[in-house]
Amino acid sequence: xxxxxxxxxxxxxxxxxxxxxxxxxxxxxxxxxxxxxxxxxxxxxxxxxxxxxxxxxxxxxxxxxxxxxxxxxxxxxxxxxxxxxxxxxxxxxxxxxxxxxxxxxxxxxxxxxxxxxxxxxxxxxxxxxxxxxxxxxxxxxxxxxxxxxxxxxxxxxxxxxxxxxxxxxxxxxxxxxxxxxxxxxxxxxxxxxxxxxxxxxxxxxxxxxxxxxxxxxxxxxxxxxxxxxxxxxxx
Amino acid sequence: xxxxxxxxxxxxxxxxxxxxxxxxxxxxxxxxxxxxxxxxxxxxxxxxxxxxxxxxxxxxxxxxxxxxxxxxxxxxxxxxxxxxxxxxxxxxxxxxxxxxxxxxxxxxxxxxxxxxxxxxxxxxxxxxxxxxxxxxxxxxxxxxxxxxxxxxxxxxxxxxxxxxxxxxxxxxxxxxxxxxxxxxxxxxxxxxxxxxxxxxxxxxxxxxxxxxxxxxxxxxxxxxxxxxxxxxxxxxxxxxxxxxxxxxxxxxxxxxxxxxxxxxxxxxxxxxxxxxxxxxxxxxxxxxxxxxxxxxxxxxxxxxxxxxxxxxxxxxxxxxxxxxxxxxx
Numbered sequence: 001x002x003x004x005x006x007x008x009x010x011x012x013x014x015x016x017x018x019x020x021x022x023x024x025x026x027x028x029x030x031x032x033x034x035x036x037x038x039x040x041x042x043x044x045x046x047x048x049x050x051x052x053x054x055x056x057x058x059x060x061x062x063x064x065x066x067x068x069x070x071x072x073x074x075x076x077x078x079x080x081x082x083x084x085x086x087x088x089x090x091x092x093x094x095x096x097x098x099x100x101x102x103x104x105x106x107x108x109x110x111x112x113x114x115x116x117x118x119x120x121x122x123x124x125x126x127x128x129x130x131x132x133x134x135x136x137x138x139x140x141x142x143x144x145x146x147x148x149x150x151x152x153x154x155x156x157x158x159x160x161x162x163x164x165x166x167x168x169x170x171x172x173x174x175x176x177x178x179x180x181x182x183x184x185x186x187x188x189x190x191x192x193x194x195x196x197x198x199x200x201x202x203x204x205x206x207x208x209x210x211x212x213x214x215x216x217x218x219x220x221x222x223x224x225x226x227x228x229x230x231x232x233x234x235x
Numbered sequence: 236x237x238x239x240x241x242x243x244x245x246x247x248x249x250x251x252x253x254x255x256x257x258x259x260x261x262x263x264x265x266x267x268x269x270x271x272x273x274x275x276x277x278x279x280x281x282x283x284x285x286x287x288x289x290x291x292x293x294x295x296x297x298x299x300x301x302x303x304x305x306x307x308x309x310x311x312x313x314x315x316x317x318x319x320x321x322x323x324x325x326x327x328x329x330x331x332x333x334x335x336x337x338x339x340x341x342x343x344x345x346x347x348x349x350x351x352x353x354x355x356x357x358x359x360x361x362x363x364x365x366x367x368x369x370x371x372x373x374x375x376x377x378x379x380x381x382x383x384x385x386x387x388x389x390x391x392x393x394x395x396x397x398x399x400x401x402x403x404x405x406x407x408x409x410x411x412x413x414x415x416x417x418x419x420x421x422x423x424x425x426x427x428x429x430x431x432x433x434x435x436x437x438x439x440x441x442x443x444x445x446x447x448x449x450x451x452x453x454x455x456x457x458x459x460x461x462x463x464x465x466x467x468x469x470x471x472x473x474x475x476x477x478x479x480x481x482x483x484x485x486x487x488x489x490x491x492x493x494x495x496x497x498x499x500x501x502x503x504x505x506x507x508x509x510x511x512x513x514x515x516x517x518x519x520x521x522x523x524x525x526x527x528x529x530x531x532x533x534x535x536x537x538x539x540x541x542x543x544x545x546x547x548x549x550x551x552x553x554x555x556x557x558x559x560x561x562x563x564x
Contacts, residue, residue: 055471057562078476085473095468095562109472116263156472 005069006030007164007195008054013063015049015219023049024219027063031197033163036190037224038206039199041216047199050216051166054197055087056080068163085113088157088194092169094149096141102128102152103137109160127159131185147178154182158189165189167198171205179205268481275485292450293494293541298501300440301537305502305529307432310425313524323388323403324416329357331384331411339411340386348402350391350521357384383413391521444544451490451548455483459556471562480553487549488542495541502529 008031110120131151171179214224340354517524
């Protein structure tokens with residue numbers, strides 16, 4: 001749990017779904033604090049499963065997942081919410097609440113974490129500002145474009161200043177220009193110290209940006225498993 | 236334990252988050268309760284028909300035992316008065332004169348501490364006895380009528396036991412009188428009936444409390460189903476079970492509270508509709524008895540029971556359905 005611990009550590013992690021399909025097998029990797037990495041692979045390679053394990057939206061069949069120095073298998077159900085507050089997530093389908101305003105959507109994690117409305121207001125505005133949506137607080141997500149909705153999701157993911165930010169195909173529905181914009185946002189968060197892991201199969205974008213790449217193939221990590229290998233830093 | 240979060244090690248983030256003081260936390264927690272309570276009520280009022288129906292179900296379910304409670308309370312009060320006003324049977328000496336007996340009955344009837352008196356001659360008593368028991372044949376074999384004449388003395392309602400005792404002594408001192416009996420049996424019957432009524436309140440109350448739990452449980456279940464997406468998102472961004480449960484528990488509390496208040500209104504309505512006729516009736520019996528509304532204590536117990544049962548129903552429903560709803564990617 002010290003600052004020397006990696007942000008994320010997978011030790012021989014396997015996930016077998018009922019029915020016998022191996023979503024992940026024997027995954028080993030570490031993600032250092034403040035690191036920025038992409039997670040790629042064909043669809044069904046296990047990217048989403050890997051992200052879910054870090055949120056305890058799913059549990060591994062074997063192996064150990066550590067986040068921020070904590071062994072997730074040791075967490076009691078009552079501690080799961082506190083883990084999730086440390087991990088911001090962005091999904092392709094946004095997971096926004098459409099009956100609430102942009103402001104209320106972004107404020108939700110703060111409200112849950114026990115911020116007073118005044119304290120929350122400052123942070124919500126800062127988060128919306130960082131994604132370029134200041135001035136749209138009063139809208140509902142349905143009034144926004146796909147890219148804007150995605151940015152609301154990002155603002156919500158970072159508003160609580162989590163040390164770890166995960167994104168699952170955050171640019172899946174967006175055109176290249178918007179995708180690049182969104183990716184630049186993630187880079188900016190990394191620059192202020194957030195550990196970022198983005199699952200995507202937008203290869204062109206990844207190659208343009210560089211950064212470490214974890215490549216999954218049929219549930220196995222075929223590249224990028226170790227942070228010290230030089231060749232995994234693309235470019 | 237659970238909210239003791241480790242310090243975050245990232246270079247910049249985290250520090251300010253850790254600085255939320257306990258006071259601010261409490262303040263925010265209270266603010267959240269207030270917000271959720273108000274939001275839940277607003278949501279309820281946005282669906283007036285369904286909401287009013289639910290409130291009415293709770294109100295009626297409570298009104299039944301409530302009305303019974305009010306009735307038993309009143310009868311108890313009335314019984315308390317009646318218990319002290321048992322009827323006196325004054326047995327005259329055997330072979331006493333018919334006219335003298337009638338005279339005594341009239342005389343006793345004129346006393347201020349007596350409401351009415353009725354003379355039953357030995358012959359009348361025999362005839363009644365024969366008619367009611369069918370032992371007429373056996374009695375005819377006796378040389379003379381073994382039954383004495385009786386004066387039935389009815390004291391006014393609400394007379395004190397001491398006065399009753401004094402009346403008894405006074406009657407015993409009359410020259411013709413052989414024996415005076417206080418007839419308490421029907422009072423005992425009334426008491427047994429009241430005990431039955433109390434038991435009935437409990438049985439009915441428990442059944443209807445269960446009904447409230449089920450009705451509120453079902454309402455909450457529907458509400459959970461309608462807000463499944465919201466619950467997933469809240470859990471995704473770190474909402475505790477308590478946080479997720481809160482609006483649904485408030486939903487239960489609102490249903491119970493307003494249902495309980497509506498039950499008060501219904502009971503007051505019942506009381507208002509009945510108190511006129513009851514007052515007329517008791518006046519005809521020469522009593523000052525008035526139908527009392529449910530006592531404040533009993534009313535509060537009813538309201539508390541309504542809130543508690545509705546809260547229980549909500550809690551039961553939420554704990555049954557909540558863990559099925561987990562965030563999805």
